[in-house]
Amino acid sequence: MNKNYFEIKRAGINTTFQDQGRGNLYHIGIPFSGAMDNRNFQISNKLVGNEVNFPTIEFAYQGPLLKYLGENINFAITGDVKFLIRKKNNIIEGNCYQSFTLENGDELDIISTNKSVYGYLAVSGEFDVNYQWSSCSVNTKANIGANNGKKIEDGQKINISKINKNLTDKKLNYINSKIENIRVIQGTNFDYFSDEGKKVFFEKEFVISKLSDRMGMRLEGPKIENIVDTNIKSEGLLKGVIQVPADGNPIIMLSDHGTIGGYPKIGVVISADYDKLVQLTPGSKIKFKKVELADAETLFKLYDLETQNLISQI
Amino acid sequence: MIKNISNLGDAALYCDFGTEVNQEINSKVIRYFKSIQKENIDGINNLTPSYNKLIISFDLRKKNFQTIKQQIENLNVINDDVLESNKIKIPVCCDENFSLDIKRLEEKLQITRDKIYEKFFGKEFFCYMTGFIAGMPFLGDLENELQAKRLETPRVKVPKGSVGLTEQFANVYTFESPGGWNIIGNTPQVIFDRTNENNPNLINPGDVVTFEQITKDQYYNNNE
Secondary structure (H helix, E strand, C coil): CCCCEEEEEECCCCCEEECCCCCCCHHHCCCCCCCCCHHHHHHHHHHCCCCCCCCEEEEECCCCEEEEECCCEEEEEECCEEEEEECCCCEEECCCCEEEEECCCCEEEEEEECCCCEEEEEECCEECCCCECCECCCECCCCECHHHHCCCCCCCEEEEECCCCCCCCCECCCCCCCCCEEEEEECCCHHHECHHHHHHHHHCCEEECCCCCCCEEEEECCCCCECCCCCCCCEECCCCEEECCCCCCCEEECCCCCCEECCCEEEEECHHHHHHHHCCCCCCEEEEEECCHHHHHHHHHHHHHHHHHHHHHC | CCCEEEECCCCEEEEECCCCCCHHHHHHHHHHHHHHHHHCCCCEEEEEECCCEEEEEECCCCCCHHHHHHHHHCCCCCCCCCCCCCEEEEEEECCCCCCCCHHHHHHHHCCCHHHHHHHHCCCEEEEEEECCCCCCEEEECCCHHHCCCCCCCCEEEECCCEEEEECCEEEECCCCEEECCEEEEECCCCCECCCCCCCCECCCCCCEEEEEEECHHHHHHHHC
């Protein structure tokens, strides 16, 4: 019945449906999930004329190769991404933050992200996805969300309905800036660490490990010394919480994180820095900078205002 | 009843009910949790009750720490703390392929694996909370002889169904996940059903759980 669809010729490394995520389920063990980089997720939707919280396809590193079949449709890609549009007679090199039109038989080849992790693909229509707890966001660990809670796979079809007949070209001038300093608020177990440990945490460089995914980011570097207890009674976690297990290597909780944890919390990444944190690739060097709650609140207001401004420019 | 409220990052309240782990403190946490759920306070987007803490997450676009803190301090707390309670039996197989940390426990605890199993099976455990991964129950209390710390470096992958011990608690990994508990066996029982949106968890806070040892044959028959 549905005549507009993508055929997945190559799924990519970690390609999933994501929207704004699902709340109010921590108590049964289900995290927010949702797009890792919320700003780029919202912008992708606005560039194709959608509501900002529509389902999108999120990819990491290598993206998908999709063949489009159906009536003309617009799409946009956000992040820092290299991609090509293969038409019958020519190949167009794509630009992020700009809408393009796909015609019947065109192929969209999302080659890779450039020195960043996540990118977003939105189309001027609705991906046919199922919702669980009112979100399509895929949590591959619990198999919750669209596509039976799994990554998009080679060979599958993705149907699209309600295509906007009125295709308008849209563009935004925007370049993702990178950060090296991650701002944090002291955690609830900050005093579990020695003076030397605290100094190490705020002054030394840490390297992002390859063992990082949508659940968490593991860091390597100087060990952070604990002088009280390397375990706490298990309690709630949040995205951005930095736990330090007994080996002294910090782990930052990300959007698909476990809802409860038993390692001391040395700090929490401020909300304003989260979108940029998740885009840092393994091998990147970071430093933590201490801020107070009031400053974090102001910084988030500014960051959110900037996001709203970008969206309103489209 | 909350001893102290502080901030956890810029978008959550950290409510401290004490440092001990017991059913009395835990039921206070649950009572607050249920009261806040009932109030449906605008801007609050998640609640995580645990042994003796309650974390309240909010949308920083709508509210901030001070405003939510005031609302929680002025909250009408419900008094009926009777928790619905089910009795649940969980079959566990302790074959060598499943009991990943039994040797570590024998060394740390200085007792034999038979003694560990003898003290673990048949005992009634109370469910304090669920979480970490969807549906994972946190059960207590293990006797002193079985209490060990977490692994120093958590495993990247703990197999689905693994039954783990840490300190005075036992749990079940409802699906494959990273984790640091000492694994003594594996259950074929489904503990989390993602297709049941209204009631996905087999075990809920307040339930009473007993583990029963099964053979490898029984384990694989249960899977069929």
